[in-house]
Amino acid sequence: MADTIILVGFMGAGKTTVGRQLAKTTSKKFLDLDDAFVEDAGMTINEFMEEKGEQAFRQRETAVLERSLKTSAIISTGGGIVESKENRQVIADSKTTVVFLQADFSTVLQRLSSDTDRPLLRQLSMKALLDRFEYRQPLYRSVSDSVIMTKGKAPDKIVQELTEMLSLKDNSLVSLRSEIDSLDRQILSLISRRLNVVKEVAHIKKHSGESVIQENRMQQIRLALKEEFKTDANLTDNLIDRVVDLLTTTSIAKEQKMIG
Numbered sequence: 001m002a003d004t005i006i007l008v009g010f011m012g013a014g015k016t017t018v019g020r021q022l023a024k025t026t027s028k029k030f031l032d033l034d035d036a037f038v039e040d041a042g043m044t045i046n047e048f049m050e051e052k053g054e055q056a057f058r059q060r061e062t063a064v065l066e067r068s069l070k071t072s073a074i075i076s077t078g079g080g081i082v083e084s085k086e087n088r089q090v091i092a093d094s095k096t097t098v099v100f101l102q103a104d105f106s107t108v109l110q111r112l113s114s115d116t117d118r119p120l121l122r123q124l125s126m127k128a129l130l131d132r133f134e135y136r137q138p139l140y141r142s143v144s145d146s147v148i149m150t151k152g153k154a155p156d157k158i159v160q161e162l163t164e165m166l167s168l169k170d171n172s173l174v175s176l177r178s179e180i181d182s183l184d185r186q187i188l189s190l191i192s193r194r195l196n197v198v199k200e201v202a203h204i205k206k207h208s209g210e211s212v213i214q215e216n217r218m219q220q221i222r223l224a225l226k227e228e229f230k231t232d233a234n235l236t237d238n239l240i241d242r243v244v245d246l247l248t249t250t251s252i253a254k255e256q257k258m259i260g
Helices: 015-026 033-041 045-068 085-094 105-112 119-123 126-143 155-166 174-208 215-228 237-259
Strands: 005-008 029-032 073-076 097-102 146-149
Touching: 005 015, 005 085, 015 029, 015 073, 015 155, 029 033, 033 045, 033 073, 045 085, 085 126, 097 126, 097 155, 105 126, 146 155, 146 174, 155 174, 174 237, 215 237
Parallel strands: 005 073, 005 097, 029 073, 097 146
Antiparallel strands: none
């Protein structure tokens, strides 16, 4: 396992939470670059930004980054660390292992909804924040050795993936497997939400006396999906049939259980 591991990603991606857990799991020191900056500057990041501006902040951040990389640790970086060309070069020259914790924008917003300590959240509109998010994504990738998708995953799952990745000599499949794991969790989450809607449908049918099984509607849905996805080579008619069968069978069973 590498002596020093750097976690990069947008604010709210979970770098600090995951970094602390990873450090505990690997018995390594944990270093939060934002905390190191505050200690170095003698003031909070908000205070520094308000007093001296973002350009001065980035310059000071580079100096803090260079000193921090001399320490064997799990290092959690600030979300904007990659905006500075100097910072990207410092990271590249360090020969450390860099992991991009990638969260989608909706997840970031959800996690930051009650956060009042981040200067960008106070300065930027929603569109400007999205533009900043999209601008940084390729920069994170450019400095990273691997990407871990965080959407739908608890911190301990992310730490497990990281630990496994860091133990491998060849981790070329890690990012792809992480993306598959994230998609699997999103699919299951959507199925759960679908079943919650089915409960509401069952409640209405119970009071209206409407039949649970409606063959014509199910057939219409099946045909409509096949038509909509007919140009997608991954989604064959057979696969669509199997998915629809699973969803409708599960839904019918839940409705019949509720209606009795």
